Amino acid sequence: MFSALPAIEVRDVVKSFGDARALDGVSVRIKENEFFTLLGPSGCGKTTLLRLIAGFDYPTSGEICLHGKDIAGMPPFARPVNTVFQNYALFPHMTVAQNIGFGLEMQGKPRSEIAARVDQMLALVRMETLRSRRTSQLSGGQQQRVALARALAPQPRVLLLDEPLSALDYKLRKEMQGELKRLQTETGITFIFVTHDQEEALTMSDRIAVMSGGRILQVGNPRDIYDNPQERFVADFIGEVNFLAGQVIGIDGRTARVRLAAGGEVVAGLPEGATPVGRATVIVRPEHAELRGPTEQADLRGRLEQVVYFGTDTHLHVRLADQSEFVLRQQNSPRGTADLQPGAEVAIAFKPGAARVLKD
């Protein structure tokens, strides 16, 4: 089933609570069959946006369209959109099967159809043996599966997931990430997933919208968001990053030549549609830089201050000429990096395309 219309289109949505603006002019198009993630720190407006799409709250202004139809005024029970809640909100007075069948029952589906669909859902989330349990007798992971099955049972056009994995411990969370991805592929339903966990967002999503202060800062696929962050917040929130202050001294197509405050010049990629002049910030991911000997050709020079061992890799903290710190990450090999001693003079070389200029 292919439709040219986006599954969800949000247009210029503002949501105010009293004087506070939880959403400050948000626009986004979410495609059919997409695993779309809203990523941001708490209070960024991601949950508010999700609640507006679900219908629990109403936008102060703006439009929310589902397959081209404005649904902003519709109550939640009239929207073909279901939610998996952060605390699951499983009904404590009902069994697992009753919980899963609730939506279908409310839609007035015949009993036989409900029973069949509940069985199907139980199989989908691998909970066949627990169908007549009370939800309070389930473990966190099992509750999570029931919540998913309950939301998927009425076959919604769009499934909303509000930090559904945050209550689970690390191992279970990893397992459920795979499970969620599998369910999305199997059902073909559009998933809108809210999280503050960048790793979760990067591993699961087709596309990510990074939010902060009630706005969407950048939308893109995980690679794009990670490799080409356009704003300081996005770069900083996702992964680790080094910020280098500098001065633009020339532009050549999609790249700029920047003189760095820490000394030296680099060629850095430009964000889309930006032609900066004067001061600029260049970013380099720690793993996109390599350590060189003091005499070798390099982009930056400094003094090694700290060596922190992390198991899979080692973080090297280098103090640059302008007193700023630069961190680079080296993958560990069985040989180790025993020869690195704090205090040594070192040089840093960027991998091709590693340096990028930020929009601000």
Place this chain on the structure above:
Amino acid sequence: MARPHSVRHQRGFTFIALMCFFLLYLPMATMVVFAFNAGSTVGQLDGFSLRWFRTALANDQIIEALLRSLTIAPIAAFFATVAATMAALATTRTAPYRGMALKVAFINQPLMVPEIVTAVALLVVFSRVKVWTGYTGLGYIIAAHTAFCIPFAFLPIRARLETMDLSLETAAADLYARPWSVFRRITLPLLWPGILAGFMLAFVVSLDDVVITEFIKSAGQETLPTYMLGQLRRNVTPEMNAISTLFLAVSVIVVSLFFLLSRKKT
């Protein structure tokens, strides 16, 4: 879109609730208005006057009954509060021991038996005791009031104790405080709001009691509520509006105090 949908909204509930408040206050408002009525006809307003308050307060029977009520209530409330505090200390913050649940059920018994039953049971016992001992004083009423006030005092004290952290007392004991000092310096000050609430509850419950007092009082031992019951059975005078209004004022003050007290606590 007229009004955004809210899952909390239930059609008709606001109307029923506002109607409920209206009907709850209409009779009491009527009573208060007629308390200040200048005329002596019960159903007719004839301008503002304090005359019924004056006549009520000049009525020796009323004053006597009021003073008797005000003697019984604080004594009964005091004994009930002391007993309830001790019992609450004995039944909270411990692993359940044998008989504890029974103890609590025992103390709450007066709440579970209809008042009229307790009243006739006490009537039967006290009438016999009165004959045997010849004593017919207020002691019977005070004893009975103490008994049925205990569960009321017990409730808030126990609730307060259950929210109190036992580690504070342990800490005090660790700092060389002896058990009595721990109680006096740590437990009692923390428990005080609960005790005060318990006392107020017991006081009001004693002051309001009609049924039990009506059955066990000796001749000439009218309390204000039993006096009023007697009056209401016969004929309703505007004086009754005045006394009732005063009673209502006392309730408003007590409830306000309660709300202030519970606010400060949180």
Place this chain on the structure above:
Amino acid sequence: MSQAQEIAEEMARRSVRTRWWLSAPALAVVFLFAIAPLAVIVLYSFMAKGDYGDVKYWQFSLDGWFSVFFERGLFDDSIGIAQAHVSILWRSVKLALITTVVTLLIGFPTAYFIAIRPPSQRDFWLFLITIPFWTNLLIRTFAIQEVFRNEGVLNTVLMWSGLIREPLKIMFTDLGIFLGMAYVYLPLMVLPIYASLEKFDFRFAEAASDLYANNRNVLWRIIIPMTRPAIIAGCILVFIPALGAYVTPRLLGGGKNLMLGNLIELQFGQGRNWPLGAALSLTLTGVVMLALLVYVRAASKEGRSHG
């Protein structure tokens, strides 16, 4: 057994002993002035009635219990149903049940209304419910009497507006007793239900709404089942005093429309039949205990299912 273990056990024993001493005064007072008299009543119900009230001591008789439901013919020994008693018993149960249902129908929406106010306004509405709760029952009964009487506010307004020509007779009818009881016991219904609704997590309602339940379905399928223990508690709190009501039927029912409470009083007063009065009291207590048992059963079932 190690010494440390012995000391710990001795401490625990001592603590339990202290706890018994601490609770002794309360237990003693309640025993002497509430529980023992009830036991005496049980004894009295099995004794023969005295000629001028009281009982004939240690003269065993089942007459008291017998006359709760039956009566002997005046001239022969034929046994018939005690119509008067049965009808009063029935009236008490009927009025108490109607009162419970009506207070629930009004009380639940009222409690709900208060619970969904913004937190800053809740105290005000709660205050309005608490005032009547704390006001003397006698005074509230008197207040409603003022409204109902033939020349009272209700009739004055209705006659003035031309809706009726003759005053409505509410006083001294079953309707009057029921309306009066509903009025005085309403706060007992609202308060426990409010306490439960205030804690209700409306995310469950949102979840149901998300699953295509309209607001009525949210109410019936989610909110009411999840606050059921409080609803039962409210019903019990109203039903028990309503069943044993004495003051309200006394003032609003006049001398004719008796309830169980008044019938019991009658036996200890003009009736001079203490064994019957004792038996009636115990019947009333029995019904109340039955209601409490239902409540405990329902509450514990709820507790089990919620884990």
